Amino acid sequence: MPTARHAKQALSRRQLLVRSAATVALAGLGGLAKPYLSRAADRPLITSGIASGDASANSAVIWARADRPARMQVECSTVESFRTIIRTASARALPDSDFTSKLLLEGLPPGKDIFYRVRFEDIADAGISGEAQVGHFRTAPLVQQSVSFVWSGDTAGQGWGIDPGRGGMRTYATMRENRPDFFIHCGDHIYADCPIEAELKLPDGSLWRNLVTEDKSVVAKTIAQFRGNYKYNLLDENLRAFNAEVPMLAQWDDHEVTNDWSPIGTADETGYTEDGTSRLVARAARAFHEFMPIRELPAQAGRIYRKISYGPLLDVFLLDMRSYRDSTWNRHGDGNDACILGSIQLAWLKRELAASDVTWKVIAADMPIGLVSEDGIALGDGPPDRRECEIADLLSHMKRAGIRNTVWLTADMHYTAAHRYDPNRAVFQEFEAFWEFVSGPLHAGTWAPAPLDNTFGPAVAFQKGCSAEQGENLAPCFGLQFFGRVDIDGESEVMTVTLKDVDNRDLWSVDIEPRPDARPARILSQQF
Known part of the structure; x- marks a missing residue:
């Protein structure tokens, strides 16, 4: 049966999905898929959503893909409002990897809900960045819990x-x-x-x-x-x-x-x-x-x-x-x-x-x-x-x-x-x-x-x-x-x-x- 922790966690995650629904770009996926039309065509976009993986007690991998050469910027927080930023990191998205980018976020607190925010910046001009998308994962606990x-x-x-x-x-x-x-x-x-x-x-x-x-x-x-x-x-x-x-x-x-x-x-x-x-x-x-x-x-x-x-x-x-x-x-x-x-x-x-x-x-x-x-x-x-x-x-x-x-x-x-x-x-x-x-x-x-x-x-x-x-x-x-x-x-x-x-x-x-x-x-x- 789900524990009280899971029930509380479920509510938080539902709120997250409502508040941070992803803006999805379908550009670059073939001539038969309709492209996403941005009002700011000069800003790099996230094309395929965001993802996390291999979460441990103090780290996790963050992934996203851009629509052009760009720099992925990641911020993470233990609060959904991002009032306090606990870690930042960046990685490039280049043609050699089909504009995919991933990085290992380290130094995270164990057993915590981690909210992360991803955006891409122009590779040459950090002042030009696209819309952010927000994701969530939970780090592994160090103490015994469900x-x-x-x-x-x-x-x-x-x-x-x-x-x-x-x-x-x-x-x-x-x-x-x-x-x-x-x-x-x-x-x-x-x-x-x-x-x-x-x-x-x-x-x-x-x-x-x-x-x-x-x-x-x-x-x-x-x-x-x-x-x-x-x-x-x-x-x-x-x-x-x-x-x-x-x-x-x-x-x-x-x-x-x-x-x-x-x-x-x-x-x-x-x-x-x-x-x-x-x-x-x-x-x-x-x-x-x-x-x-x-x-x-x-x-x-x-x-x-x-x-x-x-x-x-x-x-x-x-x-x-x-x-x-x-x-x-x-x-x-x-x-x-x-x-x-x-x-x-x-x-x-x-x-x-x-x-x-x-x-x-x-x-x-x-x-x-x-x-x-x-x-x-x-x-x-x-x-x-x-x-x-x-x-x-x-x-x-x-x-x-x-x-x-x-x-x-x-x-x-x-x-x-x-x-x-x-x-x-x-x-x-x-x-x-x-x-x-x-x-x-x-x-x-x-x-x-x-x-x-x-x-x-x-x-x-x-x-x-x-x-x-x-x-x-x-x-x-x-x-x-x-x-x-x-x-x-x-x-x-x-x-x-x-x-x-x-x-x-x-x-x-x-x-x-x-x-x-x-x-x-x-x-x-x-x-x-």
Whole structure:
């Protein structure tokens, strides 16, 4: 249940959205999108809203995009009136980054609502600046208190883009109504390989009418087209309002590049660089980092896997199951070495999990563990093989090290589910029982549930997707769009996971009590 703090926070954030509704410019998004007409044409504009990300106890990333070369100016305050400014910072928005700009705000007070104000100044004349937009995030606490967050994935897939007549990307509006402390996007922010057409016919004969842009009308190959995919999504007012209100923890999966991509073996006609890197992947990665409010890690530029600490109750471990995987299909009998995390990331995860002294350790994964897929991890019934071996190694390490209270969150499958992994049902048994929760899509086609294998003993506690009668790739307007919500109580430390739909209905929930020892967390209750 929401705490009094969350109720008070919800009121403040609602006021924020009313008082600081974003002025949105659509310039530079293709000839088919109507441009924003400014009365002060010489002033740089914010084109795609503002966003924050990777919020910790004393810092957060701020992001925005200008319509020309400019300097982003950011002010932040702990009061909505900005009566007192506690931090200022600036960064350039230049053509090399498609006029996107992001910076790390540091030295912030922990456990506080932070209001930030963004405007762009002319790159040559600081006296010329555009209109400001206001956003909000909350820094992580240093003391034990309740935490709430949401997660999902899969946006603008299978040709289902922004239909303004159907309310646009409605799941973002629903998630915003939940007033979470932050949002984990588990990947497929865009579908670079799925062009958006003007109209799609629905089963009842009616039409889905997409907003279209030039760059989103083709499969992305150039850096401009990859960037255009992100700019297309930011045409949606629900997404812009959500970004201004809720900090994001961003991962990626395959459709940020192309379907089922791997580091080697994925390229277009431009091929590979001298070091064997795919030029297509490099362009996609560049656009991802330009448009995501993600921390830059100086030691490993472009790295996506990382840990975000959110107070004494929670650490979030964000994985990258794309950049370090093997480059073959995941099939039994293939003698090649196989991996999904890679040795360096796997060693990092083991080390960071062992070092974590918080109550709950959430592992945010691109893909689920036990759903059979040639592109994923699970191969079908039997002992661990190929990519499953890395997971077996990780799970057995967690048991030996006494790493307790872990929960896996993921998306990718275009339906929602709760899976309980139990060694008593498993072929491989050297691990402690744990939960895996799947949710999505945010705004894409919905699919039917997939089969599980018995390698790690998963069982379905709940699942919901499209039925055989509805068919595959069910349009978002049929209501089967999903996200998950996690609440951790500040006093009892109980974690409540709730699977929800686009209309904010609670589909299923479970209360999980943490354990002070290495035994698995105890299930207190489940609700349908």
